[in-house]
Each structure stands twice: as structure tokens, then as C-alpha cells.
Amino acid sequence: MDAAQPQQNPGADPPSAAETPSAGGSPAPDALAPDAPAAAAAAAAPLAEGPPLAVATPHSDFAIAALPEQTPGITAPAGPIAAGLYMPGAAPYHAPPDSPFPVMSPLDSSLLPTVEATPLSLIPEIVARARSAQRTWGDLPVRDRIDAVAKLKKRLLARAQEIAETVHKECGKPVEEAALAEVLPNADLVDYWTLTIEELLDGVTVELDAISYPGKLGRIHKDPRGVIALITPWNYPVAIPLRSIVPALLAGNAVVFKPSEVTPRSGALIASLFKDIVPEGVLEIVQGAGEAAEAILEAGVDAVVFTGSVATGRRVAVACAERLIPCSMELGGKDAAIVLADCKLERTARGLVWGAFTNAGQNCASIERVYVERPIADKLIARIVELTRELRPGIDTAVMTTQKQAAIVQRHLGEAVAGGAEILAGGAPEHGSLAFPPTVVKITNEDCALMREETFGPIMPIVLVDSADEAVAKTNASRFGLTTSVWTKKIRKGRDLARKLKSGVVTINNHGFTAALPAAPWTGTGDSGYGITNSPHTLAELTRPRFVLEDTSGAKSEMWWYPYTPALRTIAFTMARLRGGAGFFGRIAAFFRLLITFPRRFKR
Numbered sequence: 339m340d341a342a343q344p345q346q347n348p349g350a351d352p353p354s355a356a357e358t359p360s361a362g363g364s365p366a367p368d369a370l371a372p373d374a375p376a377a378a379a380a381a382a383a384p385l386a387e388g389p390p391l392a393v394a395t396p397h398s399d400f401a402i403a404a405l406p407e408q409t410p411g412i413t414a415p416a417g418p419i420a421a422g423l424y425m426p427g428a429a430p431y432h433a434p435p436d437s438p439f440p441v442m443s444p445l446d447s448s449l450l451p452t453v454e455a456t457p458l459s460l461i462p463e464i465v466a467r468a469r470s471a472q473r474t475w476g477d478l479p480v481r482d483r484i485d486a487v488a489k490l491k492k493r494l495l496a497r498a499q500e501i502a503e504t505v506h507k508e509c510g511k512p513v514e515e516a517a518l519a520e521v522l523p524n525a526d527l528v529d530y531w532t533l534t535i536e537e538l539l540d541g542v543t544v545e546l547d548a549i550s551y552p553g554k555l556g557r558i559h560k561d562p563r564g565v566i567a568l569i570t571p572w573n574y575p576v577a578i579p580l581r582s583i584v585p586a587l588l589a590g591n592a593v594v595f596k597p598s599e600v601t602p603r604s605g606a607l608i609a610s611l612f613k614d615i616v617p618e619g620v621l622e623i624v625q626g627a628g629e630a631a632e633a634i635l636e637a638g639v640d641a642v643v644f645t646g647s648v649a650t651g652r653r654v655a656v657a658c659a660e661r662l663i664p665c666s667m668e669l670g671g672k673d674a675a676i677v678l679a680d681c682k683l684e685r686t687a688r689g690l691v692w693g694a695f696t697n698a699g700q701n702c703a704s705i706e707r708v709y710v711e712r713p714i715a716d717k718l719i720a721r722i723v724e725l726t727r728e729l730r731p732g733i734d735t736a737v738m739t740t741q742k743q744a745a746i747v748q749r750h751l752g753e754a755v756a757g758g759a760e761i762l763a764g765g766a767p768e769h770g771s772l773a774f775p776p777t778v779v780k781i782t783n784e785d786c787a788l789m790r791e792e793t794f795g796p797i798m799p800i801v802l803v804d805s806a807d808e809a810v811a812k813t814n815a816s817r818f819g820l821t822t823s824v825w826t827k828k829i830r831k832g833r834d835l836a837r838k839l840k841s842g843v844v845t846i847n848n849h850g851f852t853a854a855l856p857a858a859p860w861t862g863t864g865d866s867g868y869g870i871t872n873s874p875h876t877l878a879e880l881t882r883p884r885f886v887l888e889d890t891s892g893a894k895s896e897m898w899w900y901p902y903t904p905a906l907r908t909i910a911f912t913m914a915r916l917r918g919g920a921g922f923f924g925r926i927a928a929f930f931r932l933l934i935t936f937p938r939r940f941k942r
């Protein structure tokens with residue numbers, strides 16, 4: 339996928355209510371039609387009631403209106419806005435012409451708070467500020483950093499509703515999904531890292547042979563890399579950045595964070611969570627599109643943690659290679675689910691439906707291919723179709739976040755159908771609509787983009803296979819290798835298949851959720867990149883090893899120091915014999931030879 343563009347032309351007027359995607363293009367127009375009394379009632383209703391907010395409040399106003407007070411860098415919408423509410427028919431709102439950010443919510447086309455882009459000319463200064471702050475922050479005892487970052491948990495939880503609503507409004511995902519995926523796991527994240535980081539950063543002693551290296555002690559320390567550039571996508575705009583920010587800061591780094599230009603408000607909210615928790619400069623935010631990220635790299639950082647598309651990842655990796663700085667690449671996916679004939683049918687059907695349609699499939703680990711063994715196929719497909727038809731648009735399923743992504747999904751589906759794919763549930767919405775219904779397709783011709791490229795939308799293509807081996811071969815034939823799930827009652831069989839799969843994560847009888855486990859590595863192979871998020875393995879990206887050797891032997895010289903003499907040469911070759919270059923008797927002879935030669939080496 340190419341770099342994301344803002345979803346609306348920044349200078350364009352917002353469409354009228356009749357033109358708004360969620361109002362006009364929904365599969366259930368009645369449910370979503372703008373309805374002022376319903377909107378007012380739903381806006382007044384307590385948030386915990388959830389569903390009405392997602393569906394029947396195309397112009398609802400909730401905590402977004404309160405956001406600017408807490409979140410520096412963003413201000414309440416200007417123009418025809420009453421506390422965040424876009425009034426159809428009022429004078430059009432004009433975003434600043436150079437703004438890279440979307441103006442309207444994909445959910446209901448209501449205007450979003452305005453965000454200031456960071457002037458490119460300020461970026462070198464921002465990176466320099468981070469560098470200077472890092473020196474002090476990195477020198478603090480790790481306990482002090484833990485005490486500071488631990489405060490984040492309470493803030494996150496106390497502002498749970500505000501965070502979920504911001505993501506809901508900015509991305510279009512249901513509030514429940516935002517709370518479950520973007521807020522709650524972050525509490526575990528803070529707990530995990532604040533409890534483990536001290537031990538994980540602790541120096542490790544290197545065992546040294548006391549005869550060859552007398553009086554020497556080696557220790558490996560994990561030092562912060564310095565200033566880390568964090569460049570993130572829009573699909574999980576709170577959870578993904580926090581997974582790197584928390585361990586990076588605890589390890590003593592400063593972070594310059596550039597959120598996606600599609601979700602700058604969620605990015606600003608993250609930065610606000612750290613206000614007064616960490617010293618100024620330790621977490622800097624840069625708002626803008628690709629050129630802002632390029633300017634951060636240009637200003638000179640020590641490592642880059644990138645999550646996004648393959649196309650942009652390649653560009654960033656090249657930029658890092660030119661600067662000889664390490665980078666972490668978490669890229670796209672084309673996850674497969676392999677369903678064996680002995681699976682638990684109901685659980686499998688439910689798991690696949692969630693795995694394919696959560697966040698409208700805008701998930702790097704979305705199920706984008708299902709390979710099902712023939713004997714169970716008819717029953718499984720029937721149940722999947724039933725469950726898919728039960729999904730309530732806007733309540734259970736998100737809208738697409740960007741027009742650009744909706745167009746890609748529409749193209750993939752259209753091409754597949756033209757090639758013989760059969761739509762069993764859902765289908766493409768009106769052109770231009772963001773309300774893409776969850777769609778199940780039976781595929782017979784696999785030679786299509788829908789089966790090869792990342793679709794990143796709510797489409798579940800199903801292919802019938804003759805065996806698990808065929809499913810594994812098809813799964814591994816993809817250039818992507820993020821996660822794969824295997825559905826079977828026979829766990830041992832599942833484990834065997836897991837060993838044959840080339841993806842970075844394999845789940846048996848589940849899918850995709852492990853990104854929320856802070857102790858479990860999240861990583862891919864092939865075009866899914868080589869980054870590792872979560873778990874102690876991520877520290878290889880966020881820290882660098884420093885080896886310190888202490889020599890307290892007090893000897894005047896080492897055996898291998900100058901001068902090079904015949905005795906030294908004898909020692910070298912005799913040691914080679916002693917260490918395996920000769921047979922049993924040869925090694926005994928070498929041992930005695932060494933005993934005689936060593937004193938000659940050190941005689942003056």
C-alpha cells in the first residue's frame with residue numbers, strides 16, 4: 339500500500355448531509371440518516387450505552403469538544419461548529435490550504451478539531467531538544483524513569499473514554515473496539531514494562547576462561563540508542579505508538595513521534611498523556627505527512643521505529659541505510675486462517691468473522707485469506723455467512739477510515755468478482771462510501787489482487803483446499819508473513835503446522851489478538867518486515883549493547899602482546915593441537931609442551 343493521503347481534500351468544503359458517506363452510502367440508509375432529534379438525544383445519552391453513538395449520531399458531539407483543553411496543539415473546530423458539531427447548511431468550513439490532515443470524521447462527516455502541522459523548519463530544533471533532554475533522562479537511575487512512566491497507567495485509564503472517543507471519531511471504529519484495543523491493553527503494557535525493565539536492562543556477566551584470561555571480568559550493558567524517531571500508521575493510532583514509546587522511554591531514550599497525518603488528534607492526545615510525567619523534550623511530537631518524517635531523519639536521529647505500508651517502509655529503510663542507523667520495520671500483512679476439517683465449527687466461524695472484520699479489516703493482521711478443508715467447508719461457510727449478516731453496521735463494524743483505502747478494497751473485490759469470485763454476504767457499497775459492509779467471497783480463481791496483495795478492508799475470501807499441507811503451501815507462497823491462525827481440535831497437529839509456517843506469529847484456535855500481549859513478540863517475515871514489537875526482543879531495537887571489560891590481573895604483559903617470538907609461535911600452534919587439532923596422545927604431548935613453553939614466553 340502506498341503512503342496514506344488525507345482522506346478529504348483539505349481545502350474542500352465538507353459535503354452536505356445528503357452527500358456524507360456514512361449517511362448517503364450506508365447499506366442501511368434509514369438507520370444512518372441524519373436525524374437531528376436522534377442525534378441530540380444520543381449526544382445527551384451516557385457514553386456507556388455505546389451503540390447509539392456509533393450508529394445514530396452522525397453529528398454527535400461528545401468528548402471531542404473537551405479534547406482541546408487537555409491536548410495541546412489541537413483546537414476546537416472553527417467555522418460552523420457548535421462544540422464540535424457540524425451544522426448542515428451552515429457556512430462551509432475551510433481548512434488551512436496547506437493542512438495535510440483530514441477535516442472531517444469518517445464516521446459522520448462532522449468537523450474534527452483543527453490540528454497545527456509542525457513547520458518543517460522547526461524540526462531540526464525539535465530533534466536537538468530531544469537529544470539534549472535524552473542526555474539527562476538516559477543518565478537517570480532506571481528506578482526514577484520507572485516511577486515517572488508508571489504514572490501513565492492511571493492517566494490512561496482515567497481518560498479511557500476520551501481516548502476511545504477520539505479514536506472512534508477520527509478513525510471510525512466502534513467505541514467498544516477503541517476501548518478494548520486502544521486503551522485497556524496499554525494498562526498491561528505499562529505494568530509489564532515497569533515491572534520488568536530494571537531486570538531486562540541489568541548488566542549481564544560474560545563468563546571468561548580464567549586460564550586464558552586471568553583477572554578479567556566482562557559485562558554487557560544495554561544502553562539507550564539515544565533519539566528514536568517513531569513513525570506510525572493510522573489504523574491503531576494510540577496502541578501502536580504506545581507499544582514503542584513506553585519501552586523506549588524506560589530504556590532511557592528520547593522519542594520524536596510522528597503520528598499518521600490521518601490521525602493527528604490521537605497522536606496529540608498521546609503526547610498530552612505524558613505531559614509533566616517525563617521532562618520536556620523527552621517525548622516530542624511532530625505533526626505532518628511524509629515530508630515531516632523525512633525531516634526528522636534528516637535532522638539526525640539514532641534509530642527509527644517504523645510501522646506502516648511496505649512501500650513507505652522500503653523508502654524509510656533506504657534512508658536509514660544511507661545514514662547507517664538501525665531501523666525497525668513493521669509492515670503489511672495478508673494473514674491466512676487455515677481451517678482443518680476437525681475444527682470446532684462455532685468457535686472457528688466466530689473467530690474468523692471477528693478476525694476478518696474487526697476495525698473493518700484495517701488491521702495488519704486481518705484475516706485476508708481463509709483456506710478450509712473441503713469436508714467442513716459447506717457448514718463453515720454457511721455459519722460464517724449467517725454471522726456476517728448479523729453484524730450491525732456502525733455498531734459491530736467500523737467504517738473505512740480513508741477514501742483511498744475504500745477505493746483499494748473496492749478495486750480488489752471488483753477484480754475478484756470479474757474473475758469468478760462469488761459474493762456470499764455483503765458486497766461493495768456505493769462508490770465513494772466509507773461504509774463498506776463485511777463481505778464474504780468464495781474464491782475459485784486465486785490469481786487476483788484480493789488473494790495476493792494487502793486489501794486492508796472488510797473482505798473475507800474463502801478458498802477450499804484438499805489438505806492441511808495444501809493450505810500451508812498456499813499460505814507460505816505469499817510475500818507477506820505476519821500472522822497465521824490454525825483452527826483444529828488437535829493441538830499437536832496445530833503445533834506441527836505452526837512449525838511449517840513462515841509467519842512471525844502463529845495462533846492455534848485464535849487470531850490476531852496477540853499484538854495486545856506486551857510479553858509476546860509481534861513480528862513478521864518477508865514483506866511484513868523485520869521489526870519486533872513487544873517482549874524483551876524489542877529491546878534489541880531500542881537499546882544497543884555496550885561491552886565493558888575490567889582487567890584486574892595486574893600482570894606486566896599479556897601472552898599475545900609484543901614481542902612476537904618463536905616461543906609465542908610454538909604456543910599458538912601447540913594450543914591448536916591441544917584444543918582439538920590432534921588425537922588423544924597428540925593432545926597430551928601438546929599439554930606438556932605448553933607447560934614448558936609458557937615460562938619461556940614470559941622470560942625477559
Ligand code: NAD
Nearest residue numbers: 341342570571572598627628631646647650668669670702
Ligand atoms: P503509510 O506507509 O502510508 O504511513 C505510515 C507512516 O509513514 C505515516 O506516519 C506517514 O506519514 C509516514 N510516511 C509517509 N511517507 C513517508 C516518507 N517518505 N518517509 C517517512 N515516513 C513517511 O501506512 P498507513 O497507510 O498509515 O498504514 C497502513 C499500513 O500499515 C498497512 O500496510 C498495515 O498493514 C501496516 N501496519 C502494520 C502493522 C504491523 O505491526 N506490522 C501494524 C499496523 C499497520
